[in-house]
Amino acid sequence: MKNNEIPYKIYLSEEEMPKAWYNLRADMKNKPAPLLNPQTGKPMTEAELAVVFCDELVKQELDDTTAYIAIPEDIRKFYRMYRPSPLVRAYCLEEKLQTPAKIYYKFEGNNTSGSHKLNSAIPQAFYAKQQGLVGVTTETGAGQWGTALSMACSYYDLDCKVYMVKVSYEQKPFRREIMKTYGASVTPSPSMDTAVGRNILAEHPGTGGSLGCAISEAVEVATSLEGYRYVLGSVLNQVMLHQSVIGLEAKAAMDKYGIKPDVIIGCAGGGSNLGGLIAPFMGEKIKGKADYRFIAVEPASCPSLTRGKYVYDYCDTGKVCPLSKMYTLGSGFMPAATHAGGLRYHGMSSTLSQLYDDGYMEAVSVKQTSVFEAAELFARVEGTLPAPESSHAIRVAIDEALRCKETGEEKTILFGLTGTGYFDMASYEKFHNGVMSDYVPTDEEIATSLSRLPQIDE
Amino acid sequence: MKNNEIPYKIYLSEEEMPKAWYNLRADMKNKPAPLLNPQTGKPMTEAELAVVFCDELVKQELDDTTAYIAIPEDIRKFYRMYRPSPLVRAYCLEEKLQTPAKIYYKFEGNNTSGSHKLNSAIPQAFYAKQQGLVGVTTETGAGQWGTALSMACSYYDLDCKVYMVKVSYEQKPFRREIMKTYGASVTPSPSMDTAVGRNILAEHPGTGGSLGCAISEAVEVATSLEGYRYVLGSVLNQVMLHQSVIGLEAKAAMDKYGIKPDVIIGCAGGGSNLGGLIAPFMGEKIKGKADYRFIAVEPASCPSLTRGKYVYDYCDTGKVCPLSKMYTLGSGFMPAATHAGGLRYHGMSSTLSQLYDDGYMEAVSVKQTSVFEAAELFARVEGTLPAPESSHAIRVAIDEALRCKETGEEKTILFGLTGTGYFDMASYEKFHNGVMSDYVPTDEEIATSLSRLPQIDE
Numbered sequence: 001m002k003n004n005e006i007p008y009k010i011y012l013s014e015e016e017m018p019k020a021w022y023n024l025r026a027d028m029k030n031k032p033a034p035l036l037n038p039q040t041g042k043p044m045t046e047a048e049l050a051v052v053f054c055d056e057l058v059k060q061e062l063d064d065t066t067a068y069i070a071i072p073e074d075i076r077k078f079y080r081m082y083r084p085s086p087l088v089r090a091y092c093l094e095e096k097l098q099t100p101a102k103i104y105y106k107f108e109g110n111n112t113s114g115s116h117k118l119n120s121a122i123p124q125a126f127y128a129k130q131q132g133l134v135g136v137t138t139e140t141g142a143g144q145w146g147t148a149l150s151m152a153c154s155y156y157d158l159d160c161k162v163y164m165v166k167v168s169y170e171q172k173p174f175r176r177e178i179m180k181t182y183g184a185s186v187t188p189s190p191s192m193d194t195a196v197g198r199n200i201l202a203e204h205p206g207t208g209g210s211l212g213c214a215i216s217e218a219v220e221v222a223t224s225l226e227g228y229r230y231v232l233g234s235v236l237n238q239v240m241l242h243q244s245v246i247g248l249e250a251k252a253a254m255d256k257y258g259i260k261p262d263v264i265i266g267c268a269g270g271g272s273n274l275g276g277l278i279a280p281f282m283g284e285k286i287k288g289k290a291d292y293r294f295i296a297v298e299p300a301s302c303p304s305l306t307r308g309k310y311v312y313d314y315c316d317t318g319k320v321c322p323l324s325k326m327y328t329l330g331s332g333f334m335p336a337a338t339h340a341g342g343l344r345y346h347g348m349s350s351t352l353s354q355l356y357d358d359g360y361m362e363a364v365s366v367k368q369t370s371v372f373e374a375a376e377l378f379a380r381v382e383g384t385l386p387a388p389e390s391s392h393a394i395r396v397a398i399d400e401a402l403r404c405k406e407t408g409e410e411k412t413i414l415f416g417l418t419g420t421g422y423f424d425m426a427s428y429e430k431f432h433n434g435v436m437s438d439y440v441p442t443d444e445e446i447a448t449s450l451s452r453l454p455q456i457d458e
Numbered sequence: 459m460k461n462n463e464i465p466y467k468i469y470l471s472e473e474e475m476p477k478a479w480y481n482l483r484a485d486m487k488n489k490p491a492p493l494l495n496p497q498t499g500k501p502m503t504e505a506e507l508a509v510v511f512c513d514e515l516v517k518q519e520l521d522d523t524t525a526y527i528a529i530p531e532d533i534r535k536f537y538r539m540y541r542p543s544p545l546v547r548a549y550c551l552e553e554k555l556q557t558p559a560k561i562y563y564k565f566e567g568n569n570t571s572g573s574h575k576l577n578s579a580i581p582q583a584f585y586a587k588q589q590g591l592v593g594v595t596t597e598t599g600a601g602q603w604g605t606a607l608s609m610a611c612s613y614y615d616l617d618c619k620v621y622m623v624k625v626s627y628e629q630k631p632f633r634r635e636i637m638k639t640y641g642a643s644v645t646p647s648p649s650m651d652t653a654v655g656r657n658i659l660a661e662h663p664g665t666g667g668s669l670g671c672a673i674s675e676a677v678e679v680a681t682s683l684e685g686y687r688y689v690l691g692s693v694l695n696q697v698m699l700h701q702s703v704i705g706l707e708a709k710a711a712m713d714k715y716g717i718k719p720d721v722i723i724g725c726a727g728g729g730s731n732l733g734g735l736i737a738p739f740m741g742e743k744i745k746g747k748a749d750y751r752f753i754a755v756e757p758a759s760c761p762s763l764t765r766g767k768y769v770y771d772y773c774d775t776g777k778v779c780p781l782s783k784m785y786t787l788g789s790g791f792m793p794a795a796t797h798a799g800g801l802r803y804h805g806m807s808s809t810l811s812q813l814y815d816d817g818y819m820e821a822v823s824v825k826q827t828s829v830f831e832a833a834e835l836f837a838r839v840e841g842t843l844p845a846p847e848s849s850h851a852i853r854v855a856i857d858e859a860l861r862c863k864e865t866g867e868e869k870t871i872l873f874g875l876t877g878t879g880y881f882d883m884a885s886y887e888k889f890h891n892g893v894m895s896d897y898v899p900t901d902e903e904i905a906t907s908l909s910r911l912p913q914i915d916e
Contacts (some may be wrong), residue, residue: 007472008538014465080466081550081841092539092613110568112843112878154838155550174883180890181837379639380612383539385570420570422880425632432638 009086010253017084018248021071021241024279025064025351027286030358032064032237032350033325036312041456044322051223052230056127060238067283069241071123078122078155079245082111087253088417092381094401101404103397104261105417106250106277107384112178113148115387115419116273117233120242121145124231125152125160134227135159139189139214141168142342143175144419145233150184160184161228163191163217167208175423189214196220196318210334211344212317219320234270235315235324235349243276250414251280261292261414263400267392268296268305268363269342271349277416278361285360294361295400296352297392299371300440302335304328304348305356305363307446312456313347323454326353329441330449338437340368340427341388346449366395367438372431374398375421387419388427467544468711475542476706478529479699482737483522483809485744488816490522490695490808491783494770499914502780509681510688514585518696525741527699529581536580536613537703540569545711546875550839552859559862561855562719563875564708564735565842570636571606573845573877574731575691578700579603582689583610583618592685593617597647597672599626600800601633602877603691608642618642619686621649621675625666633881647672654678654776668792669802670775677778692728693773693782693807701734708872709738719750719872721858725850726754726763726821727800729807735874736819743818752819753858754810755850757829758898760793762786762806763814763821765904770914771805781912784811787899788907796895798826798885799846804907824853825896830889832856833879845877846885 025031034043049058060069071079090103108116128136135158140146146162153160162184169176169188179186189209190197196216200207215232222230233239254261264281266274274296284290296305304327314331315321328347335344348356355361368388375391377398378384386394397415404411421428430436483489492501507516518527529537548561566574586594593616598604604620611618620642627634627646637644647667648655654674658665673690680688691697712719722739724732732754742748754763762785772789773779786805793802806814813819826846833849835856836842844852855873862869879886888894 009472011469014467112837112841114880151841155841173887174880177883177887177890178843178880181834181843181886183838376639379570380641383570383609383613385636385639422572422632422636425635428639429631429635432635 006089006257008091009088010257011086012084012249012253014080016252017076017079018245019071019076020068022244022248022279022283023063023067023069023241024244024275024283025237026067027283028354029286030354032354035322035324036456038314038319038323038454052219054127054131054133054229056130057124057238060241061236072126075123075126082118083245084249085110087250090382093378096377096381097398097401097405099401099405100408100410101401102410102412103401104412104414106246106414107417108246109384109387109417109420113144113151114422115144115148116243116246116276117145117148118151119245119276120233120239120272121148121152123242125149125156125158128229128231129156129158133158133229135161136229136231137161137163137218137222138231138233139163139211139218141165141211143168143172143179143423144342146184146186147175147178148233149231150179150182153184154182161221162186163189163214165189165209165211165214172423189217191217193217194220210317215316216318216320234272235345235347237351239272240275240349240351243272244279246273246276246416247279247281250277259412260290262411263293263295263413265295265297265393265396265400265413265415267343267389267416267418268298268348268352269389270345271352273416273418275349275352282355282360295396296356296361296363297396298363298365299335299339299343299392300365300367301339302329302344302346303365304346306365309450310353310357311453313453315347323456324350326350327356329446330452332452333449336437336439338439341424343389343392364396366392367440369431369436369438371395372428372436384417385421386417387421388424390416390418393417464547464715466549467546468715469544470542470707470711472538474710475534475537476529476703477534478526480702480706480737480741481521481525481527481699482702482733482741483695484525485741486812487744488812490812493780493782494914496772496777496781496912510677512585512589512591512687514588515582515696518699519694530584533581533584540576541703542707543568545708548840551836554835554839555856555859555863557859557863558866558868559859560868560870561859562870562872564704564872565875566704567842567845567875567878571602571609572880573602573606574701574704574734575603575606576609577703577734578691578697578730579606579610581700583607583614583616586687586689587614587616591616591687593619594687594689595619595621595676595680596689596691597621597669597676599623599669601626601630601637601881602800604642604644605633605636606691607689608637608640611642612640619679620644621647621672623647623667623669623672630881647675649675651675652678668775673774674776674778692730693803693805695809697730698733698807698809701730702737704731704734704874705737705739708735717870718748720869721751721753721871723753723755723851723854723858723871723873725801725847725874725876726756726806726810727847728803729810731874731876733807733810740813740818753854754814754819754821755854756821756823757793757797757801757850758823758825759797760787760802761823762804764823767908768811768815769911771911773805781914782808784808785814787904788910790910791907794895794897796897799882801847801850822854824850825898827889827894827896829853830886830894842875843879844875845879846882848874848876851875
């Protein structure tokens with residue numbers, strides 16, 4: 001151990017846990033662009049959004065002026081079942097790398113959903129319950145978000161209808177059974193439950209489905225059933241708000257020990273975990289109170305920040321959701337079938353897109369073989385088996401630490417370990433067998449996808 | 459929340475973690491009977507055991523006089539990567555049951571092996587390394603022990619050869635891949651690597667293997683390769699010694715808040731987790747310092763304490779290991795194929811057998827449908843998805859809490875939540891589909907198995 005003062009794991013006490021979420025948008029000089037109604041081209045109103053989302057969540061979605069939003073006591077009670085999450089000093093990784101850098105990670109995988117998704121599933125279910133709703137609908141791909149939501153709905157005694165991409169439903173029966181254990185109904189999408197599903201099945205009888213189709217089905221069910229709303233696990237402002245609990249805890253734990261990170265690293269798919277981790281640090285940077293480097297890490301197979309365009313685009317491939325201004329590869333972009341795990345979203349949260357455009361944040365993309373190499377090294381020395389998504393951040397944290405070894409700099413690195421990889425062993429198996437692909441989309445593929453962007457006059 | 463003073467999770471600080479294991483045998487009035495050499499019928503000597511096990515572990519195995527054995531600093535360092543484990547107050551379960559009982563559980567699933575097994579894998583690998591060995595061999599069924607051992611060997615840079623029961627190897631590819639991620643070699647058993655394996659394959663070409671056969675192969679490889687020893691994850695005294703870290707932490711956390719448990723409950727297969735959890739409490743009871751009720755919970759399909767005999771028997775079905783005096787169903791006893799998860803050992807640790815025979819501990823058996831009902835209820839209110847093994851303890855803890863509801867008693871219940879159920883979803887699926895069997899062996903089946911016990915003159 002290099003520094004006896006810092007324990008392996010810093011746990012806040014339950015009293016030290018955040019009592020309010022931090023709404024970074026309130027402190028941004030250039031606010032993220034508003035969601036637009038695809039029919040009218042005008043900003044979505046509260047009333048329009050309330051057809052799909054719970055009232056309180058619509059308010060949070062549109063609020064870009066209130067910096068702190070109180071976390072209701074009932075949500076804080078649920079948070080205490082698995083939070084505070086540990087801030088871990090990666091002593092063993094540092095020793096293995098022989099780096100002078102000090103590496104910390106905030107570990108969000110210590111709950112049954114296996115990821116940070118639960119942080120937003122709880123408030124989304126809570127506000128639905130508070131509004132007197134019967135239930136919520138959602139889509140899930142790999143199943144982390146569906147698991148988190150089913151856990152939250154079980155706790156608040158809400159009905160939970162999950163539309164799971166059919167190919168995942170069949171290939172990941174364990175994820176499906178976990179959701180059922182928590183009382184959710186899980187339907188393979190496309191299904192015969194919805195007009196959207198029936199149409200797709202009529203056109204493509206053998207299809208394995210897609211996330212875009214599952215979203216469309218979940219939205220159709222939510223808007224056609226009395227007492228239901230639709231919920232979403234990433235991309236939205238409200239989700240990033242809830243995920244700020246990650247960054248607030250991490251910062252409180254670091255402040256307690258007088259630690260200041262130089263570099264903060266997170267993987268980026270829709271952007272909610274990264275946005276949550278960096279929020280309080282970014283707030284200080286914007287206000288000129290402190291300086292930090294922020295690095296968003298995305299897969300080379302789905303590089304929205306590093307190779308996308310900052311424009312208005314559909315949030316979903318089915319084009320039923322509002323338009324969002326974001327870095328995007330085009331809503332029709334599909335990462336190659338060989339892409340492992342999550343981080344397969346074509347766009348990026350509008351808040352992170354704006355921050356990146358304003359130069360507050362860097363972005364890099366990494367190939368998946370190098371990601372799994374980092375994952376395996378991390379597992380062997382730090383014990384925890386990381387999710388492929390989280391391992392993108394591990395890759396870049398290791399690269400930064402190795403750079404410190406070359407230069408002799410004693411930088412402090414913080415990264416987000418968003419989840420565990422127990423349900424991703426099929427991808428690890430490909431890695432072990434040397435059959436993992438490092439396919440990167442060609443410029444032409446991206447250009448073709450971007451040529452189909454919606455036409456919006458800003 | 460009923461009591462604002464007790465947090466949801468009590469974490470000891472790293473300084474408060476135990477610095478020595480507690481060797482309960484030192485305080486027992488009637489010591490557990492010694493292991494016997496099956497050839498000579500005489501107690502196994504240090505030299506005989508050292509052919510199979512590491513020297514330091516042999517000493518621990520035979521030592522029934524030293525009450526506290528220091529935990530080497532290097533092991534404590536590894537423990538700090540995932541320990542202290544939380545002692546959780548089950549507020550939500552209490553509320554759901556509307557019981558005046560106070561329920562606590564010590565959660566050992568917060569590490570990648572998903573169970574308490576790592577507590578003993580680490581010292582076993584450490585002492586092997588200290589002795590200058592090249593590697594260790596072991597067998598694994600469901601894979602928890604193999605995963606834990608591969609993690610420990612990866613950390614200490616030891617070769618790890620796991621013989622995995624062939625049917626599990628094929629049905630649980632994810633467990634296999636986790637072990638590979640940690641660098642272990644995993645061989646389906648029976649294999650062509652060993653004489654034992656080749657003989658069995660010649661006789662039964664299509665066999666799916668058995669734990670007994672895998673043990674025999676692992677022992678053969680360990681004793682025939684230079685620089686290798688065999689390690690085992692349960693049943694042995696040394697394992698129960700290492701697992702005392704569970705009870706020591708639980709007791710320290712309870713003492714810190716002035717909590718005294720009335721009833722302590724654990725699931726019992728080979729007995730190491732139960733033995734570890736109860737050790738310091740049982741020590742007090744033996745010395746007359748405090749009184750506690752202890753309840754061992756075993757599956758109705760493999761009821762060694764409640765329906766077995768207290769005699770000398772083989773520890774393994776292959777009859778290559780020493781004889782142990784224990785409650786046993788006979789080494790040829792095999793739980794029905796419909797039995798889910800672990801806890802399928804025919805015998806019970808000799809220490810727990812002696813304590814049970816002396817009346818210090820109670821035992822009950824439970825059927826698996828009721829176990830999964832408890833598991834699902836627990837998951838829905840407490841969040842964590844429990845392993846089927848741990849859910850045996852949950853079942854009885856719930857039953858005790860419901861009894862308190864009837865009587866109005868405010869008892870304090872402590873149980874061991876030994877692991878998570880992420881890799882047991884196939885069993886949950888059976889439960890959801892209503893096809894779970896509650897088969898219980900007949901008296902005749904048990905009598906037949908017991909009629910083949912070895913003949914030993916004590």
